[in-house]
Amino acid sequence: MNKYEAEFSNLVRSFRKKNMGKGPSKINTTFCKNWAICEMEGNLSPVEKFIATADEGKQLLRAARTEMVKDMYRKIPPTEMEQFLNCNFVDLFVDIDIERDFGMSIFIFDENIEEKYKDKK
Numbered sequence: 001m002n003k004y005e006a007e008f009s010n011l012v013r014s015f016r017k018k019n020m021g022k023g024p025s026k027i028n029t030t031f032c033k034n035w036a037i038c039e040m041e042g043n044l045s046p047v048e049k050f051i052a053t054a055d056e057g058k059q060l061l062r063a064a065r066t067e068m069v070k071d072m073y074r075k076i077p078p079t080e081m082e083q084f085l086n087c088n089f090v091d092l093f094v095d096i097d098i099e100r101d102f103g104m105s106i107f108i109f110d111e112n113i114e115e116k117y118k119d120k121k
Helices: 003-020 045-052 053-076 078-086 113-117
Strands: 024-031 034-040 089-097 102-109
Touching: 003 034, 003 053, 003 078, 024 102, 024 113, 034 113, 045 053, 053 089, 078 102, 078 113
Parallel strands: none
Antiparallel strands: 024 034, 034 102, 089 102
């Protein structure tokens, strides 16, 4: 992870903490073409972990964690990320494995950020 990917991880954590009350405890970001792929651990709050002890709770949490996160980014555009990368946010794909507390978010931008930031240390 280069310094731009590391700083992007910090922006994701900060955005989630500000808008959801808790950010992931660990994020690893990789830029690939116009995607910023974030692998995230430690997403769930203690209350969510308790809810996940029931099968129905796992299903509800997964639906909430995927759809609500995507909706949040639609309603509150990640302007800090756009400013940092100097390009526009286009879309977001999200999934989470509730049992492992491991999530993936793929941020899509309108420029090839891998090419733009690959040689910058």
